[in-house]
Amino acid sequence: MSVAALNKVQMKFKEYKSEVPVVWCPGCGHHGILNGVYRALADAGVDPTKLMSISGIGCSSRTPYFIQSYKMHTLHGRAGAVATGAQLARPDLAVMVTGGDGDGFSIGGGHMPHMARKNVNMTYVLYDNGIYGLTKGQYSPTSRPEMKAYTTPYGGPEDPMNPLLYMLTYGATYVAQAFAGKPKLCAELIKGALEHRGFSYVNIFSQCPSFNKIDTIQFYRNLVQEIPEDHDTSDLGRAIELSRPESNGGKAPMGLLYKKDKPTLDERMQEIVEKVGGHADYDVNKIIQMSRP
Amino acid sequence: MAKNDLIIRVAGEGGEGIISSGDFIAAACARAGQEVYTFKTFPAEIKGGYAMYQVRTSPDKVVNQGDTFDVFCAFNGEAFEVNKHLFTPGTAVVYDYPGGDFEPDALPEGVHGYPIPMSQTAKDLKSYRSKNMVALGALSVLFNIPEETLKQVLSDKFGKKGKEILDLNLQAFSKGKELAQAMEKTDSFKLADPKDPKDVIIISGNDAAGLGGIIGGISFFSAYPLTPSTEVAKYVSIHLPKLGGTLVQAEDEIAAVSQLMGASYAGAKVMTSTSGPGLSLMAEMLGMASMAEIPVVIVDVQRGGPSTGLPTKHEQSDLFLAIHGTHGDAPRIVLSVEDVKDCVDMTVEALNLAEKYQNPVILLSDGSLAFSTQTIPTPDPSSYEIINRKRWDGEGEYLRYKLTDDNISPMADPGTENAMHIATGLEHGENGAPKWTPDNHELMHRKRFNKIKPVVEEYTPVEVDGDGDADVGVITWGSTIGVVREAVARLRADGHKVKGFYPKLMWPMPVDQYEEFAKTCKKILVPEVNFQGQLSHFIRSETSIQPIPYTICGGLPFTPAMVVDKVKEVI
Ligand SMILES: Cc1ncc(C[n+]2csc(CCOP(=O)(O)OP(=O)(O)O)c2C)c(N)n1
Ligand code: SF4
Numbered sequence: 001m002s003v004a005a006l007n008k009v010q011m012k013f014k015e016y017k018s019e020v021p022v023v024w025c026p027g028c029g030h031h032g033i034l035n036g037v038y039r040a041l042a043d044a045g046v047d048p049t050k051l052m053s054i055s056g057i058g059c060s061s062r063t064p065y066f067i068q069s070y071k072m073h074t075l076h077g078r079a080g081a082v083a084t085g086a087q088l089a090r091p092d093l094a095v096m097v098t099g100g101d102g103d104g105f106s107i108g109g110g111h112m113p114h115m116a117r118k119n120v121n122m123t124y125v126l127y128d129n130g131i132y133g134l135t136k137g138q139y140s141p142t143s144r145p146e147m148k149a150y151t152t153p154y155g156g157p158e159d160p161m162n163p164l165l166y167m168l169t170y171g172a173t174y175v176a177q178a179f180a181g182k183p184k185l186c187a188e189l190i191k192g193a194l195e196h197r198g199f200s201y202v203n204i205f206s207q208c209p210s211f212n213k214i215d216t217i218q219f220y221r222n223l224v225q226e227i228p229e230d231h232d233t234s235d236l237g238r239a240i241e242l243s244r245p246e247s248n249g250g251k252a253p254m255g256l257l258y259k260k261d262k263p264t265l266d267e268r269m270q271e272i273v274e275k276v277g278g279h280a281d282y283d284v285n286k287i288i289q290m291s292r293p
Numbered sequence: 294m295a296k297n298d299l300i301i302r303v304a305g306e307g308g309e310g311i312i313s314s315g316d317f318i319a320a321a322c323a324r325a326g327q328e329v330y331t332f333k334t335f336p337a338e339i340k341g342g343y344a345m346y347q348v349r350t351s352p353d354k355v356v357n358q359g360d361t362f363d364v365f366c367a368f369n370g371e372a373f374e375v376n377k378h379l380f381t382p383g384t385a386v387v388y389d390y391p392g393g394d395f396e397p398d399a400l401p402e403g404v405h406g407y408p409i410p411m412s413q414t415a416k417d418l419k420s421y422r423s424k425n426m427v428a429l430g431a432l433s434v435l436f437n438i439p440e441e442t443l444k445q446v447l448s449d450k451f452g453k454k455g456k457e458i459l460d461l462n463l464q465a466f467s468k469g470k471e472l473a474q475a476m477e478k479t480d481s482f483k484l485a486d487p488k489d490p491k492d493v494i495i496i497s498g499n500d501a502a503g504l505g506g507i508i509g510g511i512s513f514f515s516a517y518p519l520t521p522s523t524e525v526a527k528y529v530s531i532h533l534p535k536l537g538g539t540l541v542q543a544e545d546e547i548a549a550v551s552q553l554m555g556a557s558y559a560g561a562k563v564m565t566s567t568s569g570p571g572l573s574l575m576a577e578m579l580g581m582a583s584m585a586e587i588p589v590v591i592v593d594v595q596r597g598g599p600s601t602g603l604p605t606k607h608e609q610s611d612l613f614l615a616i617h618g619t620h621g622d623a624p625r626i627v628l629s630v631e632d633v634k635d636c637v638d639m640t641v642e643a644l645n646l647a648e649k650y651q652n653p654v655i656l657l658s659d660g661s662l663a664f665s666t667q668t669i670p671t672p673d674p675s676s677y678e679i680i681n682r683k684r685w686d687g688e689g690e691y692l693r694y695k696l697t698d699d700n701i702s703p704m705a706d707p708g709t710e711n712a713m714h715i716a717t718g719l720e721h722g723e724n725g726a727p728k729w730t731p732d733n734h735e736l737m738h739r740k741r742f743n744k745i746k747p748v749v750e751e752y753t754p755v756e757v758d759g760d761g762d763a764d765v766g767v768i769t770w771g772s773t774i775g776v777v778r779e780a781v782a783r784l785r786a787d788g789h790k791v792k793g794f795y796p797k798l799m800w801p802m803p804v805d806q807y808e809e810f811a812k813t814c815k816k817i818l819v820p821e822v823n824f825q826g827q828l829s830h831f832i833r834s835e836t837s838i839q840p841i842p843y844t845i846c847g848g849l850p851f852t853p854a855m856v857v858d859k860v861k862e863v864i
Binding site: 016048049054081083088114135269276282289291 | 319321495504508513537544547548551553554555556558559560578585674706707708713718727733795799
């Protein structure tokens with residue numbers, strides 16, 4: 001979403017914290033991401049009154065409680081669809097979704113392609129910990145098969161999905177990745193996402209020390225590799241290549257992979273309204289007259 | 294004596310112009326000052342298959358599709374076969390012969406046959422598609438459908454497609470007329486003589502629900518296609534953008550209702566339309582709408598279920614789902630519609646109630662009304678009261694779920710200074726923060742349930758038809774009301790002591806009114822089009838009445854005669 005059009009405010013990042021105490025386990029990667037979110041909001045000068053933060057269900061989906069803003073804590077998997085409605089009804093405000101990999105790609109997986117392809121003007125921050133945290137450790141769509149979890153005591157039978165690859169092919173117009181151990185980079189990428197007009201997606205690896213015993217902070221530290229400085233963020237083919245650890249010596253990219261300018265859904269709807277509407281004499285009475293026998 | 298309450302059924306293969314013929318007849322009758330109630334069935338297939346369109350028309354108000362038809366026009370052999378068991382002495386049958394695809398058997402005693410070579414005539418004109426115009430020409434002569442009016446309707450329709458097409462169709466129409474003029478009229482059916490047209494519109498139930506949404510002030514609509522509800526979305530999609538509103542085709546019903554939630558929270562007045570399978574998908578979010586007290590309106594155009602069931606057929610079987618379909622204890626307001634006029638009025642009402650009580654409202658329409666076009670008095674938008682949600686006045690500390698005398702807490706649109714808050718599906722205290730103490734959950738449940746209690750006092754569109762004591766009281770809902778109205782009138786005219794009771798507020802149930810009515814009746818009969826007797830179930834569980842259920846579920850509505858017979862049986 002672009003917050004550029006909003007009333008800019010100057011607030012310290014601490015001032016974006018709400019009074020609600022953060023409830024995550026010690027050592028949970030979500031703490032680092034939240035810090036990145038605060039910093040991004042402060043750096044982008046977002047007016048809390050003009051922000052709607054929306055989430056589904058999961059540990060990560062608690063985020064809106066901790067932020068100063070208008071907010072909705074909705075249902076498991078539905079944050080994106082709720083946010084779409086909120087954004088379309090109020091294109092003058094900013095919308096940010098925060099949620100988990102289970103929330104976004106399992107139960108909510110049906111909505112993801114459509115937010116991306118429709119270029120809904122919002123920012124989606126996905127806390128990717130390869131596990132269902134809140135329900136105490138079942139495998140998620142991004143879990144590796146090696147992981148023995150609550151419901152996979154012998155290891156998993158499925159390969160993980162690659163969120164970046166999905167979002168790039170679904171048509172997201174801003175795709176970035178970071179990891180919770182780098183709150184500064186998280187902040188930078190989220191700020192970029194907030195300032196982008198269109199559907200911006202930031203995937204952030206987040207360790208869950210309570211339940212995901214294999215994707216530790218150390219594991220992620222070794223996994224990620226910064227995107228080369230000279231990467232052309234308008235090159236979708238290259239972004240897709242980078243997004244695949246298989247073609248990058250097993251490394252996951254960190255940074256901004258792709259960015260494109262494209263009219264947003266609300267802009268295109270506004271165009272239609274302007275094309276067909278705006279006739280002063282078009283009103284309910286006129287509509288009724290059309291049903292004369 | 295000529296019979297002026299006339300029912301004309303045309304049937305044939307989908308694609309033969311059955312639907313347009315019906316529309317033309319209906320429009321011509323309305324222009325000639327008659328009341329119209331139409332009824333259609335068509336196959337689930339896209340092309341071909343048996344299609345039927347019935348027009349009931351009368352100088353007086355018509356409130357249902359009727360018992361059966363008086364005049365039948367068969368476009369092909371299949372249509373003839375499907376309907377011939379309904380012919381009775383006196384029925385007038387116009388059929389495609391010779392040159393059609395069938396040789397009818399001898400017509401039963403007393404049936405008036407008018408063989409018209411529709412296919413052949415159209416072929417001779419080298420315009421097979423104008424077969425229905427030949428039929429219309431014949432019908433207009435035989436049954437006094439005013440020719441000039443019909444021609445006007447045709448010109449309005451075909452004029453847009455160019456003079457050539459219009460001329461061809463008018464030619465076919467004239468041929469049909471000539472063929473019929475050459476015949477001797479032997480039956481007694483005749484449309485009443487034209488009068489000045491009334492101040493009416495002719496509109497289908499689905500379009501009317503869309504219109505109701507627009508009159509009610511929606512600014513956001515999102516839906517996913519599902520027969521028989523799709524035309525509601527179609528109607529809104531034509532008009533809402535022109536009025537500056539936002540329309541989305543969602544990826545599924547879960548997304549549709551979720552989008553409504555986001556948009557409504559953000560300050561918009563919102564509505565969606567669906568049918569049973571879609572309403573099932575929305576159930577989880579409806580729980581949240583109750584919990585987070587967010588106004589949303591769902592128009593559920595019921596069809597035969599469960600599962601994909603009878604996708605194009607009529608049924609009234611979503612009452613259980615509408616009233617209780619979600620997890621936990623969730624207050625719900627459910628309304629139903631009797632006819633097309635209600636589709637406008639009750640949709641406005643649904644929006645008003647949703648906004649006033651900050652609660653989800655489900656409006657139950659049904660497959661029969663979805664496509665039924667009826668003449669209704671031209672709505673005057675300025676005559677409707679439009680209610681908007683109570684908004685925060687900016688005084689004091691803002692608490693989203695503030696406990697107030699009427700249990701309604703003011704809302705604050707995002708962007709409002711000093712009113713930041715959270716809308717949540719978790720149990721919460723007055724400020725929205727999660728609060729799971731036993732006392733609080735009870736307190737908040739009480740707030741949410743008490744909040745909608747006044748609906749039964751302030752808003753009880755229940756009508757009692759008939760007075761005094763009765764041997765049988767008939768309680769029914771939805772489009773069956775129109776059928777029962779006529780049955781009650783016939784029974785009373787025959788000297789039977791019968792009354793009707795027609796609730797449109799299905800939930801919360803106006804229990805006192807049910808009981809008061811039942812006190813004046815020896816027996817209560819409840820006809821409804823579902824297998825389990827869903828309204829009977831609620832009457833049994835919520836009131837002290839022991840109703841006699843009368844259910845059918847063959848995919849078709851009741852006829853007045855069925856109800857008359859049943860009442861006589863239980864008297
Ligand atoms: C309809 C529904 N199904 C299941 C759940 C239970 N549930 C709550 S959170 C969750 C998974 C959360 O995992 P994720 O989205 O990855 O977030 P995390 O907790 O790991 O941050 C599940 C399955 C639910 N709340 N609703
Ligand atoms: S369970 Fe995992 S994801 Fe949830 S708070 Fe604890 S560490 Fe974080």
